[in-house]
Structure formats: structure tokens, C-alpha cells
């Protein structure tokens with residue numbers, strides 16, 4: 001029994017208490033700002049500030065991977081001033097934020113098409129990757145200019161170049177190669193959709209939606225979701 005009185009299933013049950021991989025769709029920054037009569041960019045700033053405490057809680061809880069949906073391939077189609085403000089935030093905060101996570105023992109990696117970004121941002125991404133070229137039990141995967149469909153197309157092309165297209169060869173060619181599939185996908189901001197996030201990997205993910213806007217989402221709410229995750233029965237198509 002756990003301290004909250006709930007029984008955690010164990011043993012052969014696939015529903016283990018702590019998820020290995022949590023994907024987070026950090027949505028609702030714009031509405032958070034609009035509600036406060038602030039420009040949308042202020043919501044994105046508040047959203048960036050919220051990343052470290054939530055991710056730190058997940059890592060401290062024993063999660064081995066957190067994937068953060070920070071900037072989708074489709075987000076490039078927003079008005080130029082919004083895209084510019086998002087790119088500026090990446091420019092300003094990516095290095096200090098990832099340094100902090102690396103100092104906590106996590107490996108930071110990136111998913112998505114980085115060729116879109118200007119040289120200085122691509123350099124920051126490479127520097128971060130070089131800074132943490134070490135083995136770690138915990139990974140923070142930042143999805144930047146990421147789209148699930150284009151990831152699948154890219155992976156199929158790579159798999160075909162290297163031989164046969166199979167589930168194994170596709171998995172090896174995804175950005176997330178080597179990572180477990182997300183056990184939980186959390187979406188803040190009230191929408192109930194995946195918006196092109198981890199489409200291949202989410203085949204059996206448990207989905208969690210909350211109306212809380214990303215800048216207001218906190219460790220306590222994640223803890224509640226993780227407790228619910230531990231109570232869910234995952235069957236993976238089988239009977240048990």
C-alpha cells in the first residue's frame with residue numbers, strides 16, 4: 001500500500017507505478033497572457049520559467065525521460081512577431097535551462113528539424129549536445145521544430161536506405177531511438193488532441209488532459225496525474 005492508501009500493482013502487471021517516459025505538450029501560454037492583458041510573448045516567457053520546476057519534479061520522482069513539446073513544426077506558421085519572440089526565447093534560455101538540467105544529472109537531447117533555426121541557435125543546440133555527451137539514466141528530450149508526421153516520413157526514408165522497413169528499423173531511425181515509448185502524455189491548456197506530437201511513439205501512451213494553462217501547471221498536478229497513471233490498467237491489446 002502507498003501512503004495515499006492506493007495499492008500499486010506490481011510484478012507481471014504492465015502498469016508499473018512510475019512512468020519511464022512522460023511527454024508534455026506545454027499548451028496554453030498565449031491564453032495565460034491574454035487573460036492577464038499581456039502580450040502572448042509574456043505567456044511564452046512564463047511558460048519557459050515553468051519548465052525547470054516541473055521537469056525537476058519528474059526526474060526526482062524517478063522518471064527516466066521527459067519529452068517537452070516546445071515548438072511544433074506548425075508553430076512556424078504563426079505571425080512573424082510571435083515566431084520571432086519564440087526564437088528569441090530559445091536563444092536566451094535554452095543554454096542556461098539545459099545547463100541546470102545537466103547539472104542535475106540529466107542528459108539533454110533534441111528532436112526535430114534544427115535546420116530551420118538560424119546559425120546561432122543551431123550552435124547553441126550543438127554546444128548543449130556536446131556538453132552532455134555522457135551516459136545518464138535520465139534524459140530530457142526537447143522537441144524543437146518537431147512534427148510527428150515528418151519524423152515518421154524521415155524515419156521511413158532512413159530505414160529504407162539502410163535496408164528493410166520494419167518496426168524495428170523505423171524505431172531506430174526516429175529522433176527518439178533508444179528511448180522508451182512515452183507511458184504518459186500530458187497536455188495542458190484544455191485541448192484534447194496530440195497536435196502532431198510523438199505520433200509513432202504514442203501508440204499505447206496513457207493520455208492526460210488538464211484545463212490548467214502551462215504556466216500554471218505545477219508539480220502537485222503532475223503528481224496527481226502520476227498517481228492516476230499508477231492506477232490505470234494498461235493492456236497493450238491483451239486480456240489481463
Ligand code: IPE
Nearest residue numbers: 026027028029030031070071
Ligand atoms: C503553447 O502555447 C506554446 C507553443 C505553442 C509554442 P500556445 O502559444 O499555443 O498558447 P495558446 O494555446 O494560444 O493559449
Ligand code: IPE
Nearest residue numbers: 025026027069070071072195
Ligand atoms: C501544440 O500546441 C504545440 C506545442 C505546445 C509546442 P498548439 O497550440 O500549437 O496546438 P493546436 O494548434 O492547438 O493544435
Ligand code: MG
Nearest residue numbers: 027028029189
Ligand atoms: Mg496552443
